[in-house]
Amino acid sequence: MTDWNCKLLPGFPDQISNREAAVQAMQILYERSGINKFAFFPKYDPLADSPTVFQFRANAALADLQSRLSFSAKLFVRPTVYLRPEMPENNVLRRFCIPKTTYLAVSLPIMVQEDTENTLAKLVRHSPYRVLLTDAQILPIFYPDDMLERIVNLPGIALQASFQSLLLPNFTVFLRKILQKGVPIVFGSGVNSPERAERIPLNDIFKALQENFSKQEEEKLLYGGLPRA
Numbered sequence: 001m002t003d004w005n006c007k008l009l010p011g012f013p014d015q016i017s018n019r020e021a022a023v024q025a026m027q028i029l030y031e032r033s034g035i036n037k038f039a040f041f042p043k044y045d046p047l048a049d050s051p052t053v054f055q056f057r058a059n060a061a062l063a064d065l066q067s068r069l070s071f072s073a074k075l076f077v078r079p080t081v082y083l084r085p086e087m088p089e090n091n092v093l094r095r096f097c098i099p100k101t102t103y104l105a106v107s108l109p110i111m112v113q114e115d116t117e118n119t120l121a122k123l124v125r126h127s128p129y130r131v132l133l134t135d136a137q138i139l140p141i142f143y144p145d146d147m148l149e150r151i152v153n154l155p156g157i158a159l160q161a162s163f164q165s166l167l168l169p170n171f172t173v174f175l176r177k178i179l180q181k182g183v184p185i186v187f188g189s190g191v192n193s194p195e196r197a198e199r200i201p202l203n204d205i206f207k208a209l210q211e212n213f214s215k216q217e218e219e220k221l222l223y224g225g226l227p228r229a
Helices: 019-033 051-068 090-096 116-125 136-142 145-152 163-167 169-180 194-199 202-212 215-223
Strands: 002-006 037-040 074-077 080-082 103-107 130-133 157-162 185-188
Touching: 002 019, 002 157, 002 185, 019 051, 019 194, 051 074, 051 090, 090 103, 116 130, 116 145, 136 145, 136 157, 136 163, 136 169, 145 157, 157 163, 157 169, 163 169, 163 185, 163 202, 169 185, 169 202, 169 215, 185 215, 202 215
Parallel strands: 002 037, 037 074, 080 103, 103 130, 130 157, 157 185
Antiparallel strands: none
16 A cells, blocks of 8 residues: 555654654554555645755655665655645646656645635646645535535546545545545555554554445555556
């Protein structure tokens, strides 16, 4: 499996700060679940952060982690871009697409803003890439059902959620609906410490999958990934 969006990339404000703890947490995830592919999505403000500085720091942190792991792992980092009414030109954002896909990781405001829906619609309809909405498990909490329905119906939308969200009955209902729409969904641990890696209730998560989804849906949720470019 791939951990889509762990919080274990040292050197970024929303990630872990200790590299030894990061390596320990990744080792725990690997030993408990077999995860050996890790995607890091640090937050990135396109109106304030430098893409060149971001990429330099990301590459240095990745190389450091890779050299310290005791197992063979595939790692990549891309920014989670804050959705803003004014976004950079496409040639700036294109370099941030997730490897081998045309998806750009995007973070919606936690609280709905007046222009959120229109800004997202403009982004997906007038750009050369598709959008992966990160931390999607929080969207049904803060976004009205009708707005969320319109968002997931936009062309080129995919969702990233936490493994733990599979234990939430309301989110499970939401997942079934969007699976029927053919919306791609990927899952991540969201862990930012070895302690949190230890506490992920994997047995309960796998049991919930078996109880709430068909075998085909279960395979798609755990191993489907994002469509390739």
